[in-house]
Amino acid sequence: KQEVTQIPAALSVPEGENLVLNCSFTDSAIYNLQWFRQDPGKGLTSLLLIQSSQREQTSGRLNASLDKSSGRSTLYIAASQPGDSATYLCAVPRGNRDDKIIFGKGTRLHILP
């Protein structure tokens, strides 16, 4: 059974620091892995999607890596800003199909001005 874990549940860092958010999953036979951002009272916004054949994806100050063999993904945020404050969630499909999606519980990030 696929399980997705995100540690820590909450994180506070000073503005300007580089930081890493972690996501681990128990079944390495994943189709892809997706990172989302959720602002309070809002829906989810897709940040990065890494296909199973890829090892990383980059978008601006964000870089997501994928290591299927160890069941881990990291989201690296460079030069953090107060506007990065949000909850970050990772999600993987259950099994090697792309229909049923399992989400981690998220890391609540607070960037201190």
Place this chain on the structure above:
Amino acid sequence: EAQVTQNPRYLITVTGKKLTVTCSQNMNHEYMSWYRQDPGLGLRQIYYSMNVEVTDKGDVPEGYKVSRKEKRNFPLILESPSPNQTSLYFCASRPLTGGNQPQHFGDGTRLSIL
């Protein structure tokens, strides 16, 4: 503007009174899905649909129904709502063609069942 629209955004109702939460997308996406989000439990998938007239259960389908008669709409039906269905609900969609594609989410519907 490409978007997923949910209605209503907020609803307070009573146990047993049937309700429908609508979801509509204007991106011609094949795949649509419903999730609920609860404190401490995270986001859990209720139902999903791979195309018109094709629906399947997610992890927590009990107490819910869905239909997919048109490609753009995927309503979530609570035939006899109960307090344990009080939650924040999200609808999402994505295309199935063009390789791996990210999901687009609506802004959510906050349901309170008294």
